[in-house]
Amino acid sequence: MNLFRSEEHVDRWLGSRSPGAMLPVTTLNALARGWWGDRLDPGWTPHSREQNQAVLEGLGLVGGFWQLG
């Protein structure tokens, strides 16, 4: 899970490997807030898979690649 200067840099870095998923860093920041925002809450409880999937879907991250196991 890496950060690149642009899509061109991702493509060059991948070479012959199959690409994964690309997001604007602004979407990543929003995803990080939804995913990690409560991790230090004193009353934190584990997220269910459904909760985590909803965080992804809320940002339009849908389809097989984003389907949690």
Add this chain to the structure above:
Amino acid sequence: MDPADVSLRNTTYGMFVALGRAPSAEEVAASTGSTAVDVLAGWRRLHDGHALVLDAEGTEIRMANPFSAVPTAYRVLAHGRWWYANCAWDAFGICAALDTDGQVRASCPDCGEPLAITVQGQHLDQPSLVFHCLVPAQRWWDDIAFT
């Protein structure tokens, strides 16, 4: 997840932030009135439940996601302290978890160019950067260090 293990996890995370590093099992045991053996047993259950990640020996914390206990290519200045993140996602997650603005430092894996991003809430001063996730979500925990 057992409530006692959730409590152990929350204590461990709180100590990580207070200390600025991963606590040892002995430190957590002293804080909770437990024993290091019991803490390690709880950590192993939390590891199996993907609530934290232990090192290969199973005796020290490797990740208290989004925080990394070991140096990585992703550094974050937040709350007046530098932290290591496990990946780009976690770098922004550290600002989110600490509920604060911050600075993310990394380098482009392709060209090595340094990347410096200022995070101010939802605003980023380098919005043209791109995040790439190589591993599909179903396989993230197959090898979380690689992911």
